[in-house]
Amino acid sequence: MLVEHPVAEHFLIFFLDTVVPHADYVIYVKGANEDGYFTKVSEEKKIPVEESETIRALDEHLKKVLGEWGVI
Numbered sequence: 271m272l273v274e275h276p277v278a279e280h281f282l283i284f285f286l287d288t289v290v291p292h293a294d295y296v297i298y299v300k301g302a303n304e305d306g307y308f309t310k311v312s313e314e315k316k317i318p319v320e321e322s323e324t325i326r327a328l329d330e331h332l333k334k335v336l337g338e339w340g341v342i
Contacts, residue, residue: 296319297328297332298320298322299323
């Protein structure tokens with residue numbers, strides 16, 4: 271994710287640090303984990319994680335996870 275405004279970047283970091291450690295599942299788009307953030311947090315918190323090749327391919331991952339949970 272490209273963030274160039276210091277306040278926006280601070281908010282994004284705060285948001286990720288607040289939400290991701292409590293997630294049941296993490297799906298990110300390729301390139302969003304270049305710093306290893308999602309891998310690190312998911313390993314520490316034992317959260318399943320998947321990488322999607324593109325934004326358009328996210329639906330495949332969501333269908334899989336939501337199907338496993340019995341939501342769809």
